[in-house]
Amino acid sequence: MTLARAGRLARIAAGGPGLWKGLALYGLVLGLGFVGVWVSIRLIAWNKAFYDALEALDAAEAAWQVGVFFLLIGTSAGSWLAADWFQKRLYILWRARLTAQALDLWVGNRAYWLLRPGFGQTAIDNPDQRVAEDCKAFVDRFLFFTLELMQQVVSLVSFVAILWGLSTFALSFTAFGLDITIPRYMFWLAPIYAVVATLITHGLGRPLKRRYFEREKVEADFRHALVGLRDRADTVAQGGGEEAERRALDSRFAAIEGNWRRIMRTELVQGLFTRPYQQTVLRVPTFFALPAYLAGAVTLGGLMQLASAFSSVTTTLSWFLFKYRGLAEFVAVCERLDGLMQAAQTPAPLPGAPRDIVRAVSGDGALRLTKLRLATPDGRWLDVVPDRVLRPGRTLLITGGSGQGKTTLLAAIAGLWPWGQGRVERPAGRFLFLPAGAPVLGEGLAGAACHPQDPATQDPARIAAVLARLGLGHRLLADSPEAALAGLSMGERQRLGLARAVLNRPDWLLMDEATSALDPASEADLLAWLRAELPDATLIVVAHRKPAGLVADDALRLGPPDLKEETA
Template identity: 40%
Template structure:
């Protein structure tokens, strides 16, 4: 019970905020209508049980007039005025259609709100980056956002409404069954409403057996979601790096890796199949037995003449409804295990986001602090890798506004990591970076990020495309040597795969010319360009952005001529060097 209580609290942690949000009144109204329609279906089933009794009684009595009236018109019966089946069926269908339609509307509104909230928290304080570095156990955030949230919303509504309908069905039909079943005498003991107690015993036994048979599905469903996501991620990574794999001729190795990951999917799936087979064997047996069981239990009263044929069918129907309501857990056990696995993955993801944002708020790692100043100051910077290996110790430097500074050093010495620390995103280390308040900053890595969408969006990133007039975008593109792509500015494509490495770096140059940052950090941003194009790149930056502070990481000696001074990372120290 303690574990159940903890699980339900976790589920409410995910669900509760939506019902207290700015959309709460619309959501509650929509849910109220869905609940009302759901309960109306229960009422329709009660009505149909009485209609069914009168209909079968008309057959037993060979009353043709009653037969046709109960089908197409209405008839006054012992149960009261009874509408024709065509009217009952038409109303039932209308209610069922709109109950499903409005439930789906609630599902997409809830999922939309929940996805937006999770995305906001995941992106805030660069939690996504910190999680990727510090919490490898939080795997496949794409799946947790795209798939797990959908599963949670869908299953929460389906299971919740189903449970509510079962409770109301139980309350409605248990009275019907009690009135129909009459007393039974067993070993001298008279038991009133005996079929109610039989249905209760049958359902409790089935529930206990279902949990015992199917409990292995809980960890298996959790693991299946993980291995499926791992396999999908490997395929996506293969697609994104298709050119490199082709150039290396690495198909055989990639296939081995993909087959291994898919092998984990198959292995876990076989385990699920075995567990599901056992559970299905039980639930199918349980369901088939439930078809005839109420007739067997009620047959003594029918054969004794205590109830007519219609009474027998209504008794069996009421028993089936009561037994079905009490067997909700049995019928939904597989869905419950999937729901529990989904809740566990979402809460784990939410906890990882909270921990990452908490670490950022506490200033874990190098702290970037905005101050009313003109220069950038590094104070006692210590940097390490996630495995604890120290890259930089006690680094200190000052970079004035408008300077051009070159940062050099051996590969792997920590130059790019120092840039990450200046950006305030590196969590492994300590120290302080004092940056000018209100200054615009742009980082251009060796492999520029090109977002999904149009080429215009890629050039304007991270600003909105509406921030720049069309002429400015085309001019920046032409200045960067990509004028031939101007006609394709509004064309959507996978530009990170369509453009060569050098062309992608030219897009980054056009981006810098458009954004005109106060501080520009280039991490081997010209490594894919030929020497002439590289010279043109830096010349453009100095001509077009004369007031921009320029800090570059580069290995080519020719880049030094575009910088006034240099710093070098050597043996874990940051020292002055000749440009």
């Protein structure tokens, strides 16, 4: 399963316009890695030559071998530095490609909207962390592990051949009254030694993948809570909510502590075996080869060469053991990132929620709602929406009690809401939605005023004039984009929303409580200005009360009638 996930993600990262460039860089890095393998093989032979020279007290040969040693080390260091530089170029190339694809799926398919908790069948927790951190971690670890693994395989073949050639002697001993002889015992002992150690490591460390998966989630939850506090700073301060926020943050961090303790316990149990193994794997081969040396089968140089070859084989075979924790983290990253990609490709709704709304393009430019009834994502039906025909340039006021589906109807008209039945015919013009709560969208004041358009496409003088008309011109003098948006009141955010409407000039403007925080005089003034700026636009306005100064051509009420209005 992990190989399938890693393969899908690798094809995405390596594919696209930069395919051949990426493959060429990968091949170059791999080739430079093989230079390091060659140096390791040469060092095995160097061990024999150097220690034989020492045993023979041959100063000239020993000095020559010292020079050979530094030449080999220089070659190894140069190839490593070059490989590291090219691998970093490949890393950013593939990370950019993988991140772009993740963003295309997450944003382009509106998965960010459909896969929220309570909306989709597969709710995605902390998608920001998955796109930012997991794309980065996947490419980094995929390159590291695959390149190193292939180098290890080549090294293993070479080291095994050397060890076979050196292990020409047998080990003879008596056990239980039997004379036992094991030919080339050093050759057979190496894989047995490494495989047994690897199996023990895997058995002790299997829970780590789940622990690392949990760690990514709880760390992201804690960061998300801190970001939320920053975004809600005014609301928290005004409501004296510091204690509640601290409780929430403490709860999130308590989850980090609990996960960390579980990781500590698992790593401790595994480390009781792996740490001694790692510290002895380079020395134990010498002990294993001592019988051959003491029996006179090899020289001191041969002993050191044999121990080096045995150590190289066991170290290579123990690659899985040495990299176990990193591999466990890689498995968790693959699971999280592939889960995001798969869910975002075809966002699945909650089971039982009807999705039978028929959508069509209006032939005469009018908006038509016919036998429309909306439902919640979990399948709960809302009241039937009265049939309506809204002609271009008109104004429709939508009213009704809380929870009757006013915002949901706007989302359905905008093409966002898929749950329900009936028919929606809408024209092909440009739609702009000013949502309730007046969220600030875009970077900086100009970006927020022009969103979703790029402010570079607008005349700066026009942006400044619109913001000045709305009483926000002074914020253009702020020292930074962040300062320009800091501390906006609800009324100021709603004024910024009206700036968006005027600068974007939509054909259809959907307003959800877009002026509720303005005083009646300001509301009447700005709505009159808005209509003058957008004389041909169609306005669909959701409000609990009729906005001051609004002249509605039609009204649509959702839910039961207002008894007070009926009586009056």
